[in-house]
Amino acid sequence: MVEPKDYDNDFENKWCPGCGNFLIQKAMKQTFAELNIPPEKILFVSGIGQGGKTPHFMKGNLFHCLHGRALAVATGAKIANHDLNIVVNSGDGDCYGEGGNHFLAAIRRNIDITLLVHNNQVYGLTKGQASPTSALGMVTKLQKHGVTSSPFNPLATALGSGAGFAARGFSGEPEQLKELIKQAMNYRGFALVDILQPCVSFNKINTHQWYKDRVYDIQSIGHDPSDLAKAIMLSLEWGERIPTGLFYQKESTPFHSRIGVLQDRTLISYPFDGEKTAAVF
Amino acid sequence: MRTNITVKIGGEAGQGIQTIGSLLAEVCHSAGLFTFSIDDFESRIRGGHSFNLLRISNEQLIAPGHIPDILVAIDQRTMNLNKATLLPDSLVILNAENKSDSNADIDENSCSEADLEGCKSDNVLRISLNRLAKEAGGLITANTVAAGCIFAVLGTPFDMLKELLVKKFKAKGESVINLNITAAQKGYEAAGTVRYHKQFDWKPTKTDRIVISGAKAAGLGALASDCRFFPFYPMSPATGVIASVVPYSGKLPIVVEQAEDEIAAVNMAIGASFAGVRSMTSTSGGGFCLMTEGLGIAAMTETPLVIVDSQRPGPATGLPTRTAQPDLLFVINASQDDFPRFVLAPGTPSETFESVKKAFYLSEKYQVPAIIMLDQFLATSQVTQQNFFKVDKDVERFILNEDNLKASDSLSQSPDTYKRYSITDSGISPRALPCMGNIMVRVTGNEHNEKGEISEDAKNKVNMSNKRNSKLAAMKKEMELPEIIYPKEADNQFFLTGWGSSKGPIIEAYEILKLDERAKERGINFGYIIFKDIWPMDAESLKPLIANKKLIMVEQNSNCQMGKLITQETGIIYHASILKIDGRPFYAQYIVDKALETIS
Numbered sequence: 001m002v003e004p005k006d007y008d009n010d011f012e013n014k015w016c017p018g019c020g021n022f023l024i025q026k027a028m029k030q031t032f033a034e035l036n037i038p039p040e041k042i043l044f045v046s047g048i049g050q051g052g053k054t055p056h057f058m059k060g061n062l063f064h065c066l067h068g069r070a071l072a073v074a075t076g077a078k079i080a081n082h083d084l085n086i087v088v089n090s091g092d093g094d095c096y097g098e099g100g101n102h103f104l105a106a107i108r109r110n111i112d113i114t115l116l117v118h119n120n121q122v123y124g125l126t127k128g129q130a131s132p133t134s135a136l137g138m139v140t141k142l143q144k145h146g147v148t149s150s151p152f153n154p155l156a157t158a159l160g161s162g163a164g165f166a167a168r169g170f171s172g173e174p175e176q177l178k179e180l181i182k183q184a185m186n187y188r189g190f191a192l193v194d195i196l197q198p199c200v201s202f203n204k205i206n207t208h209q210w211y212k213d214r215v216y217d218i219q220s221i222g223h224d225p226s227d228l229a230k231a232i233m234l235s236l237e238w239g240e241r242i243p244t245g246l247f248y249q250k251e252s253t254p255f256h257s258r259i260g261v262l263q264d265r266t267l268i269s270y271p272f273d274g275e276k277t278a279a280v281f
Numbered sequence: 282m283r284t285n286i287t288v289k290i291g292g293e294a295g296q297g298i299q300t301i302g303s304l305l306a307e308v309c310h311s312a313g314l315f316t317f318s319i320d321d322f323e324s325r326i327r328g329g330h331s332f333n334l335l336r337i338s339n340e341q342l343i344a345p346g347h348i349p350d351i352l353v354a355i356d357q358r359t360m361n362l363n364k365a366t367l368l369p370d371s372l373v374i375l376n377a378e379n380k381s382d383s384n385a386d387i388d389e390n391s392c393s394e395a396d397l398e399g400c401k402s403d404n405v406l407r408i409s410l411n412r413l414a415k416e417a418g419g420l421i422t423a424n425t426v427a428a429g430c431i432f433a434v435l436g437t438p439f440d441m442l443k444e445l446l447v448k449k450f451k452a453k454g455e456s457v458i459n460l461n462i463t464a465a466q467k468g469y470e471a472a473g474t475v476r477y478h479k480q481f482d483w484k485p486t487k488t489d490r491i492v493i494s495g496a497k498a499a500g501l502g503a504l505a506s507d508c509r510f511f512p513f514y515p516m517s518p519a520t521g522v523i524a525s526v527v528p529y530s531g532k533l534p535i536v537v538e539q540a541e542d543e544i545a546a547v548n549m550a551i552g553a554s555f556a557g558v559r560s561m562t563s564t565s566g567g568g569f570c571l572m573t574e575g576l577g578i579a580a581m582t583e584t585p586l587v588i589v590d591s592q593r594p595g596p597a598t599g600l601p602t603r604t605a606q607p608d609l610l611f612v613i614n615a616s617q618d619d620f621p622r623f624v625l626a627p628g629t630p631s632e633t634f635e636s637v638k639k640a641f642y643l644s645e646k647y648q649v650p651a652i653i654m655l656d657q658f659l660a661t662s663q664v665t666q667q668n669f670f671k672v673d674k675d676v677e678r679f680i681l682n683e684d685n686l687k688a689s690d691s692l693s694q695s696p697d698t699y700k701r702y703s704i705t706d707s708g709i710s711p712r713a714l715p716c717m718g719n720i721m722v723r724v725t726g727n728e729h730n731e732k733g734e735i736s737e738d739a740k741n742k743v744n745m746s747n748k749r750n751s752k753l754a755a756m757k758k759e760m761e762l763p764e765i766i767y768p769k770e771a772d773n774q775f776f777l778t779g780w781g782s783s784k785g786p787i788i789e790a791y792e793i794l795k796l797d798e799r800a801k802e803r804g805i806n807f808g809y810i811i812f813k814d815i816w817p818m819d820a821e822s823l824k825p826l827i828a829n830k831k832l833i834m835v836e837q838n839s840n841c842q843m844g845k846l847i848t849q850e851t852g853i854i855y856h857a858s859i860l861k862i863d864g865r866p867f868y869a870q871y872i873v874d875k876a877l878e879t880i881s
């Protein structure tokens with residue numbers, strides 16, 4: 001049996017004490033243990049940012065990409081070998097800002113991977129500038145007069161673009177988060193888990209307590225995840241109350257099942273036959 | 282005896298100019314003749330001016346034609362653009378209609394007698410394409426009518442044309458075949474007894490030659506290299522590379538995926554390559570700009586990557602459908618800081634096939650990016666070549682497989698002991714694939730230690746940069762030195778020096794200059810130097826070869842990029858340069874004239 005500690009490594013952690021990422025990482029390890037996936041059988045693909053560093057602080061195969069490009073690299077890797085179990089760790093800036101086009105394309109392709117977005121509503125690694133999910137009016141050192149764009153809504157965008165799995169977790173609700181990640185990993189297709197994550201150093205508005213006071217579990221009020229219209233309504237709710245949980249899930253055909261040559265076997269597993277190749281020229 | 286005939290067919294986009302050209306080329310091919318065909322068109326789908334320039338010969342061709350021996354003017358614009366440069370014995374096939382005819386299908390842009398004013402040739406054959414096409418059974422056959430007429434003046438036996446039409450339209454059924462044969466016959470008969478004064482010996486001939494473009498050769502080179510994944514974003518003149526592999530999906534295990542942008546295309550290629558599947562993406566300069574960060578992460582993570590850059594004039598959108606060689610210094614230096622990479626610039630379709638194979642081999646052997654430089658001219662010209670499809674039975678992958686992973690005790694015992702970036706004498710670290718055994722493969726674009734952990738240690742940074750750069754010595758030795766040809770050691774000798782696609786026109790110019798009276802009178806001798814494997818440049822070996830030679834750089838850019846590179850690497854300064862930046866390909870006579878001009 002795989003244990004969460006099998007994912008521990010001895011590389012020095014570089015997050016600030018109290019950062020929400022610790023809890024996200026813990027939930028990841030527990031999920032992988034419960035799914036009995038050993039670290040050598042998982043491929044992390046991550047972007048640039050504090051969230052993107054997560055796989056450095058644990059065991060597993062890893063491609064730590066350029067800022068914003070994790071989904072594109074993950075897409076290529078998954079097409080090459082769709083047996084790979086790929087988890088992408090990204091940030092709100094990384095995924096919704098720099099990599100926004102890849103986010104939309106990944107939803108449409110329905111690449112069978114799990115995307116965890118460490119959404120702290122701020123650029124952590126570059127010391128606190130506004131991110132695409134920062135609240136309108138939020139003051140930062142560089143946005144002195146407050147953020148002047150309205151925030152990006154990842155769940156509404158995903159649902160509006162046809163995503164087959166969309167969930168929101170909160171690092172402060174580790175049990176729920178673990179279950180959401182598990183469901184995402186088990187989902188056949190593109191699975192988004194947007195994770196509310198307090199940044200203790202740079203986001204003084206959306207603190208742990210701020211989220212605690214607002215989040216509620218939509219499953220506990222009986223939300224049916226097959227109800228798209230309701231899911232979209234919930235995705236638009238943000239303020240005094242913030243819904244978390246599995247917003248939407250539908251059965252879908254993942255990208256590799258839409259491609260003829262990938263029906264029966266992985267691309268990498270085909271043998272090369274020079275004679276056969278020459279014969280079709 | 283060598284016979285060359287250049288046929289130029291001009292008209293609006295959408296008039297099927299390319300269809301006529303390819304029909305001509307196919308019949309020539311079936312007669313064992315050689316062709317070199319270029320399409321010149323604007324970045325639009327209908328209207329404007331476009332032409333096909335088909336050069337036909339009974340011997341191998343290495344360069345395009347220029348002044349037409351036979352001009353086929355489908356519209357007035359073609360006539361007006363060409364009449365002043367025609368040769369006195371050029372033959373003009375003029376699409377002329379009686380415009381006072383009350384016929385509704387009159388082609389308004391067809392020519393009239395007024396368009397002939399100032400024409401350097403009075404060899405004019407007038408035909409009415411639309412009228413003949415209608416007589417044959419449909420306006421749609423106007424192209425076939427034109428082809429029939431051209432074949433008549435070339436002296437091609439009608440049966441050879443007929444045979445091809447039957448083959449070509451077989452899938453479309455009897456009635457389409459007959460319609461086209463009738464149309465071809467109409468055109469053929471319209472030529473009457475007019476024949477161009479140079480004639481080939483036409484008879485059906487079996488050859489194992491092929492007519493192929495650089496783009497297709499690149500695509501097939503990739504397939505021959507076991508490339509299985511082609512992520513791309515459309516951009517002229519690079520799309521043809523990917524288009525050429527599409528017909529093989531279903532027959533070979535390949536995936537062609539249109540990415541959301543070039544950044545995605547290159548990163549998808551990198552992801553697949555990391556996971557163990559050979560991948561290639563293709564773009565032009567503008568798309569390459571977007572790929573530069575991808576080049577950097579491929580270099581930093583030491584992930585093999587092959588990119589085709591099919592060049593066009595820039596900057597920015599530039600001339601989308603035209604040719605140039607403006608990206609050389611860019612691709613050699615693209616992305617921040619410094620890292621080893623290969624840059625190969627084949628000169629012909631057959632060389633392209635080989636260069637692509639070599640790029641895959643080298644990219645995986647050294648775990649560095651490899652870039653193949655094409656351009657619109659090389660990518661789109663259709664050229665007769667000896668069949669070059671040599672596919673090796675196996676391709677060498679330079680990947681640790683399950684067996685050699687197990688054989689290495691330390692690796693199988695503890696997953697933690699595998700070091701993706703182990704320091705070795707060659708700089709090349711044994712590469713394993715993710716999730717393939719019980720080891721863990723960890724790579725990152727941050728500076729890292731041997732295990733792939735982020736490291737900001739000063740000494741480590743130096744060691745890792747040195748490790749990556751230490752591959753260079755061996756990489757240089759993989760590069761073929763340039764081809765250097767001259768009749769004999771002589772005083773007053775000048776070397777036409779180029780790279781990539783200008784190879785053919787340069788060699789043809791050299792052949793002309795060898796016999797040139799003006800050159801002889803002035804006691805000037807010529808040779809040529811052609812670079813194919815460009816980067817990394819083996820300056821130590823190159824220097825003695827070119828040290829005392831006078832180089833005349835022949836390039837399609839405004840800043841003499843190869844000349845600059847030679848100077849940068851060897852300290853040798855080129856003598857002069859012939860730079861053509863109008864977006865149109867080199868032709869031999871242009872280089873000849875400029876060379877003589879330059880030396881005087």
Ligand SMILES: Cc1ncc(C[n+]2csc(CCOP(=O)(O)OP(=O)(O)O)c2C)c(N)n1
Nearest residue numbers: 049050051067091092093094122123124125
């Ligand atoms: C091309 C590029 N642009 C900018 C940066 C600088 N940069 C690093 S992380 C980051 C923002 C990260 O924000 P987010 O994705 O929200 O991650 P967080 O640190 O908050 O987890 C930026 C702008 C970079 N590394 N690369």
Ligand code: SF4
Nearest residue numbers: 016019050124199200
């Ligand atoms: S800056 Fe914020 S996101 Fe980054 S480690 Fe510190 S608390 Fe976490």
Ligand SMILES: [Mg+2]
Nearest residue numbers: 091092120122
């Ligand atoms: Mg953030």
